[in-house]
Amino acid sequence: MIAPRLANRLLRRVLPEGTRGETIRGDLLEEFHARPSRWWFWRQTLSLVVRYGMRRESPAAARSDSMFETIWNDVRYAARSYAKTPTFTLAVLTTLALGIGASTAIFSMVNAILLQPLPLNEPDRLVYANEVNAKLVRISTSWLNYRDWRQRARSFEHLALTRDEPEALSAVERPQRLRGRRVTGNFFQAVGVRPALGRALADDDDRPGAPLMAVITDGFWRAQFGADPSVVGRTLILNERPATVVGILPRGFEYLRPYDLFVSMGPIADSPGLNQRGNHNGFYAVGRLRSGVSVESADRELRDIAAQLEREHPDTNTNISVRAEPLADRLVADVRPTLFALLGAVGFLLSDLCVNVANLLIARGAARQHELAVRAALGGGRRRLVSQLLVESTFVSLLGGGLGVAVASWLLRALIAVAPEGTPRLTSVAIDSTALVFALVASTICGLVFGAFPALLASGVQGQHALIRGRASGFAAGSHRLRRGLMVAETALALILLAGAGLMIRTLQQLAGVETGFRPDHLMTAQFALSGPRWTTERQRAFRDELLTKARAVPGVARAALTFALPIDGSQWNSIFIVSGKPIPDRAHLPSSAFTPVSDGYFEAVGMRLIRGRTIDARDDATTPRVAVVNESFAREMWPGEDPIGKRLKQGWPEDDNAWIEVVGLIADVKFNGISAETPMQVYLPLNQVAMREMAVVVRTAADPATVMPTLETIVHDLDKDLPLFARRTMDQIIESSMAQSRLSMTVFVVFALVALTLAAVGLYGVVAHGVTERTHEIGVRMALGADPVDVLRLIVGQGLVTVVAGLAVGIAGALALSRTIESLLFGVKPTDPTTFAAVIVLLLGVGLAACGVPAWRASRVDPTAALRAE
């Protein structure tokens, strides 16, 4: 074996020239010959590089001045001197660990969710496209329009269509609801993945009438089938229909969210619902751009095609256009403002941290000025002193950063736990190498930045001058000015964070105080789906009736009902409609409302208020005239100032031959699409007239609503053993999760603000107390000359407050300048809310007063004779 060439070359460079170096290389080669281990050779090389290499940089300097040993000595010196002042060290390390920990945790989230590319092949070329209506509101994509896009568009290598489609898995031990997605055959080519086993779907699987095919994910394969490869070719029962497993996706493949399986289009491709161009059935398109094609030009091409389709099919496509955007942007659109605001907060917290630690180090530097002066007098050069101080601060900040990573991993777990449901890519959030690099860089920068202040001051120390322990040495005066300046910055940063926290608290208060329009307490909900051919209309009706009868008989259940969509949880069905006795607007301006089929007793169970007329009755079914209950918003919009009872409406396009529906009741508005959105127009229909396959059961209980869940499960299982209940939640949980994003932002802001407030208070106290100590002599003189203790108090507090007020002014200016960035996170409160700002200012003044008051009071108690004797 030949000795590593690179190592040998390295040695030739770093070892002394001539015989001295040659002998060492000779020894290494001889030993390598006897024991050929490259690892050994490299290790010895490195030890020689470390020992000799650093020394050669400054050949003139004495041996102990080699850079490496100097830094090493400085580190050891720093460690010893930090160990001697444990309280100070603890304060600095805690500050750093909290700050760097919090920043790293938030950064990890932002990085994983917003910054990392999607874990798909060449994600930059993936485009999300769906249709938009006249108001440019996104609606889903029509199957027939998609087929025309696919035929005409030239921008894409593959353009697939896909929608979320949960599947009930039955004929297994434990029936369950699977996270499924319906996709066209080219979907896997579009996202760029090949199955690990079996085949992907193909265009042939889109053919009308083709049998149902499923491609399952690695996770589902392992969990359900114990990674048995013979699953390929097996039949699963999905939504009561047989589906053949044709392929298993590779481990680690994830499309936006975790899924169990992907199923083919074929069986539904010729369904009447899909083949009406005016129907938008929850699909959106995902395409892979041809190389060299930009998202913008693809967007333009799709819009041109949409314009052609509009001319060709004016009755369905008027004012329907397309928007295409990068898939990654679309995925995170909802969480982006929150995460960026949090990242901003991180920036402020980190700055605050630097300022604070700088402050602490300056205080320490002041205490050490004698030591530094001695070292300078003994020949420690200015550069030498500065570099030592920088090594010290970097050393401690790296240590703090290390602790911070531990804090971060703990904090991150907490953040993931409280993150809003449906936050994309949450599973990939972790302290990864990028986060570690962030922590390292943040620590190093912190160390250099906050070390720079004391170092600059120290470099100004005049040797013999400072050796005389004078009262007003340059260092002290300079450091005091600098510390006051830093305090202004610290107060300003605290104000900005406090203002953010205050606004988020107000937002949450407003959200919690929102009048929902119903009684959300003691309500339990769970969903189920009666899908598949065996669920005939009659069987669905029988199931609903039996379920309600049995549920209502459970002890502790006050009321039970069924609904297609729950309040707060949001609309599942929006449709255009027309009303009788009014001119029909042109197609682009047809009104749209949420349609919600419900069972009898629904309004009573949820606790909604009937204003006029009657509610939905069990007898409203296929044999009786079509009826509806509308909400206040609907009545106000469609029949302002009129009684809606007896009026008629028709769902769908004007020319559709849908039945006219008579309004029999007017119900008070409830919050429907989340807690903060305006209530939309709503039409409630009897489930017995408009049967839905998916619905939720709602149960009002006397006791804790969660306790009836097992009984409810037994009832459902007894009625049908293959029917999984899913999304079991209390109404309080639904409301809670609709506020989760605001709660997350609030928690982060409040924690950051409290940290900032504490830092500011401690910092201010330190500065004022230090000032008092420095001026003990002066105060003594003043008091000996007849100054009142109150005057002294006023003097000290006044000077402290000047700093605070200056900080407040800077902070308010900063907060106002930043108000736009936080606006999108707020609800019911303006970003410049005077109440919030007033509260924050009062709080900071109070804290400032307390922080100055204590040392000032101590100063006012100074015994003049003792003070005059004081050095």
Added chain:
Amino acid sequence: MGIYLGEFEQLLLLTVLRLGAEAYGVEIARDLEARAGRRVSRGALYTSLDRLENKGLLRWKAGAGTPEREGLPRRLYHVTPTGVAALRESRGVLKRMWRGIEHLLNEPS
């Protein structure tokens, strides 16, 4: 007072004395490991040897190379009289410290 010798420096000087004419890097490292149980990185070894040389306790002359060394020369060390004196001094200190307490440290037989 002679020159103060650290423990590792003593070990190095003793090894060089013991090896006689064959005292060069490879043999010194091998003997240190075999006899004193000390495994030492080459970086530490050569810088320590350099230090002893600077203190005037060691001297060396170049010896002929071999094919295994690609013909590179060897540093053949010998201990200077000052080095011998320093070792003697160190041993004297130790002896004085040991005197009268051997029985405390004898291993039970």
